[in-house]
Amino acid sequence: MTERPLLEVEGVRTQFATYRGPLVAVDGVSLTVGRGETLALVGESGCGKSVAALSIMRLVRRPGRITAGRILFEGEDLRGKSKREMQRLRGARLAMVFQDPLSTLNPAFTVETQLAESLRVHGVARGRAARARGIELLDAMGLPAPQERLRSYPHELSGGMRQRVMIAIAVSCSPDLIIADEPTTALDVTLQVQIMDLLAEIKRQRRLAIILITHDLGIVSQFSDRAAVMYAGRIVEQAQVADLLSEPLHPYTEGLLGCVPRLGRPDLPITPIEGAVPDLVTPPPGCRFAPRCPRVMDRCIESEPPDYRVRGGRIVRCYLREEMSQGVLAAPGGTSP
C-alpha cells in the first residue's frame, strides 16, 4: 500500500514521581505519522500533549521517565538508542519548535551562534559556510535583512521574528519530522497566520512530517491532515481532520467543537464542558471522561473502553461507538492496569 509510517508511537507511558505517588501524564498513547503528513495533537492544557511530544524526542527529564511503549522512527525504536545516538538524531532528523520563542532562545547568544551551533554539531556546515547557510535560512523564513538579524540578540527581535528564527533552527539540518508545540500560541492573530503559512510552505518544499500540538481548532482544520484528540493522558479519537470536524465520534471531541464560536453563526450556543480534568495520580478506573460526559453509561464508569477501529481509518475510545467498530486495537502495555 503505502510506505511504512515515519513515526509509530505504540503504547507510550510516561510518568512523573511526585510526593503523592507517580503521576502518569501520558498513559498508553499510540499514534502514527506518515512522511510529509501533518498530525495535529489536540487537547486542553494539562492533557499531556507536551509531555507526549517530549517523550517522542526522549527529552523527558527527572523526575519523569518513559516507562512503557515503543517509539519507532523509521522503523527503529528510539527507546533503544544510546544518549549519543539520540543526540545525533535530535535536530538532524527530529526537530522541535517550542511555544514561547523568547524563553526558548538563549538570551546570552546571538542568532548566528545559536543557528550555527546546530549546523556545526550535525556536520552540515561550519564557519563561513555556516554563516552563509544561516543567511539563506533566515531569508527563506521571511526575515528581512538577514545579515543584521544574524548578529542580533533574541531580545532585540520581535515575537514573530523570534519564532521564525526558531523554525529556521529547527529546519536547518533538514529533519524528517518536526514537532511544533503550540507554535503560535504566544503570537497575535495576524502573526499566527503568517507562521502557519510558513510552516505549510516548508512542509511542502521539504516533505516534512509535522506533529502540530495545539488547542486551537481553527489551526487544526486549516493546516493538518489528520488529528488526534488527547484527554487526561490518553488519545480518545484519531481521524482525518475533515471527518473529525464534521462528524466527531467521541463526546469529548463533540464538546470541544461545541466550545468554538462559529463565524457567521452568532445564534449557535457556546457550550463549555462541565467539570474538570481528573487527578492523574489516582485516575478513575473507567473512562477518564466519564465524570464529564453528557452521554455517560454505567459501563463507562466501571471499565475503560478499548480503542475501536472505525471506518475511514478512524480510531475511537468510546463504548458508544462499539457497534460501528471493525476491530479493536490491542495496545501494548494495555489500557487496563
Add this chain to the structure above:
Amino acid sequence: MWLRFLWRRLVQLIPVLIGVSFIVFLTMHLTPGDPVEHMLGQAGRVTQEQVEELRAYYGLDRPFAVQYWMFLSHAATGNLGISYSHHGRPVASIIGGRFPATLELTLFAFLLALLLALPAGVIASLRPQGTFDRIATVKALIGISLPGFWLGIVLMIVFGLRLHWLPISGRIALGMAPDQITGLHGIDALLTGNGPALRSALQHLLLPGLVLAAPMAAMVMRMLRSSMIGVLQQDYVQFARAKGLPETTVVGKHALRNALIPTVNIVALQTGLLLSGNMIIETVFQYPGLGKLAVDAIGAADYPLVQAVVLIYAVSYVLLNLGADIVQVALDPTVRPG
C-alpha cells in the same frame, strides 16, 4: 558607547573616594593619641618646644579643614605623605614595598576560591538534593560559619606543626626570594625558572590563601548552584538539548553563561571581603603585607599610613565593583546600553 559607560562609572567613583577619605581622615583625627608623642616616645625627654616644632613641621597645628585639603591635594599627585611610625619614610614607598605581598595573597585566594566554587556549584546543581549536592551544601555552610582566624590556627597546628607539611609564617623561605620582576614571588619564580622558589612561595601561600578563600568559595558556590538550578529549568536549555547538542555543551555553554550573571555580583562582593579579611589572616600567619601594616599603623596613630592604606582599600573595592559591572554587561546582552 562603551567609553561613555566607562567614563560615567569612573566619575561616580569620585564622590565615594572623597567620602571614604574624609571619614578616615576624620576618624584618625578624632582618636586620641598624638602621633608626635609616639614619634618622640623613644627619644627620651623632649621639650615642649620640640614637640611644637615637630607638630608644625607635619602641619598638625593647622585647622582640620586645611589639613584635609592638604591631604587631598597631595594624594591626587601621588604624594601620600610621610609615615610617622616608620621614621619619616614616604608612605608611598612603604606601601609599595608591602603591596605586592598582599596582592599575591589576594590573587591566590581569589583564584583558589573560584577553582573550588565554580565546578562544585555546577556539579551540585545537576542533581539537587543528590549526594554531591548535600555534601557541598554542608561544606559551604561550614565555610561561612568558620571564624577565619581560628581556621588559620587549626590548619597551622595540623599541617604545620603536626605533619610538618607546610610552613606557618612568612612569605617565602629565608633567602629564597626570586629576582624581582613583578614583586609577586610566585610569578617571578615562574618567569625566572626558579623551581625551588616557586615551590616555597606556593607553600607559604597555601594555608593563608585557603583560609582567606574559604568563605568566598562557600558563598560563590551557593550562588552559582542556586542560579544554575533556576537556569536549568529554563526553556532554552531544553531547546538546546532538542537541537541535539551534547549535554556538556548544554550545561557548560548555554546554562552556565546565564547562571554566571548574578554570580559575578557575589564574586565581586566576596572579593571585597577578601581585602578586609586580609588583615586578620596576615596577622595570624605573620604574612608581611598591607593588612598587617595597617593594624600596626593604627596602633601607632600613624595617620598618613593608615589613610593611605584605607584609600587603597577603598579604591580597590570600587574598581572591583566597576570590574564586576563590566563583566556583567559583557555576559548579559539584555542590559547593554543601546
Add this chain to the structure above:
Amino acid sequence: MLQVLADDQLVATSSATPPGMLRVLSRNRMAMAAALVIAGFLVMAALAPALAPHDPNQQHPEAIRLPPAWERGGAEAFLLGTDSLGRDLLSRIIYGARVSIMLGVAVVLLTLVVGTALGMLAGYFGGPLDAVASRLVDVLLAFPFLIFALAIMAATGPNLGALVLALAFKGWVDFYRVVRGDVLSARGAAYVIAARGLGASTPHILFREILPNVVPPIIVVATLRMATIIIAEASLSFLGIGVPPSIPAWGTMVSDGRADIAAAWWIATFPGLAILLLVLSVNLFGEGLRDALDPRMSL
C-alpha cells in the same frame, strides 16, 4: 468595596506571616536541630554560674597547660584542659557564651532598628532622601570594617559600648536594603493606596500596614546577621581590640592560645570550636527561616 479589596489583597501567602513561617519551619529537621543547639547555648549562657565547674578567671598555678581530661596528663576536674594561666577552659567557654550572645543580640537589635527605620523612610519617601542614603551606603560599603573598628577601639580603649558601635557600623545596611525594597514595592500595593484613600496618616500606614509585612524578612536577616556579628566580635577580640581581657570571650581565648599551639593545642582549638558550633547553628536556623518564609528567596 472594602470587602472586595480585602479579598483581593490577602496578606501574601500563609507562609509570609510569622505563625505560618513557624509551621513550615518546624518540618525542617536540620533547622530544628540547629534551634536546639542554639537553645543549648542560651541555657549555657544563662546558667553559666551554675554550670561552670570553676570560676572562669581563677588561676590554678598547679594546673598550668593541662591537656583535656581524656589525654595523658589530663585531669577530670579540668575537662577540657587549662590555659597558660591555669584557668579552666570549660568554664571559660561556658562564660564566653554570655559575651558572644549578649553582644550579638545588642548589635543586631541596634542595626535592626536603625536599618529598618532608614529603610522605611528611604523606601516610602524616596526622592532626595533615598539618593543621599544610597550614596552614604556606597561610601560605607567601600570602607573596610576592620579599619573602622580598629580606629574606634584604639581611640576609646577596651569599652563595650564602643565595641557595639564598631560592630554596628556596617551592619544596618542589610536591614536597610531589604526593608527599603519591600517598602518600595508595598508603596504601590492596593492595600496601601486604599488605606491612604481612607485618610490614614503616614505614620499609621508605615507602622500598621507596611511594617507587619516586612517583619518576616527582617527576622531572617536578623538571624543571619547574628552569625556574622558573632564572628566579627570574635575576630576583634582575637586581635585584642574587642572585649576587655578581664571578661572571658572566645576570640580572646583563641588569641591567648596562639602562643602555645605547639605544645598546648587545646587552648586555642576548643574556644574556636564553640564559635563554629554556635555560628553554624545560627546559620542553619536562619536558612531554615528563609526557606520557610519564601523558598524562592533561598540559596
